[in-house]
Amino acid sequence: MVILGEKEYFKGINEIKYEGRESDNPLAFKFYNPDQVVAGKTMREHFKFAMAYWHTMGGVGNDPFGPGTKLFPWATSNDPIVAAKEKADAAFEFITKMGFDYYCFHDFDLVEEASSLSESEKRIQIMVDYLKQKMNASNTKLLWGTANLFSNPRYMNGAASNPNFEVVAWAGAQLKIAIDATIALEGENYVFWGGREGYMSLLNTNMKLEQDNVGRFMRMARDYARSNGFKGNFFIEPKPMEPTKHQYDFDAATSINFIREQGLEEDFKLNIEVNHATLAQHTFQHELQVAANAGMLGSIDANRGDYQNGWDTDQFPNNIYEAAEAMLVFLKSGGLQGGGINFDAKTRRNSTDLEDLFLAHIGGADTFARGLLVADAVLNNSNYETLLDNRYASFEEGKGQEFVEGKLTLEDLSKLAKRLSEPEQISGKQELYENILNQHI
């Protein structure tokens, strides 16, 4: 059901429906069919698509070379609460016209930060009440909330990792407000993306103290949220660089080590973002697999990078091959634990029609849907799984099985190998696997 505020912002655009790949309607899904069951769940349940408040409602296209280009008709008032309510009206019109069930926000995406913490807190509370009504009316849910602990100049040296304790305390106050808002809106998860939690030069940095302080900060967040009834997951969102040169949550493996080192493994999982994976010189699917192996595949921030440059371009997903490989990991590891797929992506600076926001999200949803269908077909209609199982068949019986069960010593391996002749050469058959994937696209 479409939920409008006082004004309709996206005039002429109705609820986006699935029309199938033969449709020429640009404002229709070609592959994302919310009610279609794939591998035992509807697409809606698999993906839990979410709108990112910051990009979709707030990203006006400014870059280091020029100001914003997008004249969003909401949030034009000078009164911060009026502007915030208009933005919320536009957000819920957009979410419900897209047919999505979820959204995500940073505290100050909802309303402009005030000059004092207590005034900011009041503003957020007003917006929480307003959003509650919108959510109830539309059955929309909060996938995750977070605090923006990186934009304000006070966080230029970091938030929880700041060398000045007073800034850490400020960050804590802001974190508490964001957790309170997330709990009040029944947020299903809470995210930590370590925007400036890292460093530019080791010369002026006590890395160990900074990282331990981030750990302490997260344990405080967990303890506070749990004692206030929060049942959801906490996610760390890895990113290797940008804005700092060395970010502490470099990639999935680094973040998993941090989670375990800091005793957070009962409560924390990962939110894997495509463009962050590629900035870390990994593939998206690699990062998903690393998270899944640790039982920590929590959520996804969907976007894509650009193969020709090295920064976070946050483009909307459109790479079907990449999505299909990712969805193989997704299906084989049983999907996401608690999270969903948040479009942390922005339209290009020169995509200035309001309609472009819809086209971008439609393309993103269709890319994931198509990836899911391809992965499901590969798993069910090809010998992919058999090939992969056979590749490791030597661990299923005999000495290989004893090795896996931990029954052999290094001396046993040595004795065994001396009795064997040179092992048979066995092809990895990468091209065959690639052809199978392509065959199902």
Ligand code: XUL
């Ligand atoms: C930045 C990024 C953030 C987080 C939330 O690269 O991805 O928007 O998702 O703070």
Ligand code: CO
């Ligand atoms: Co993100």
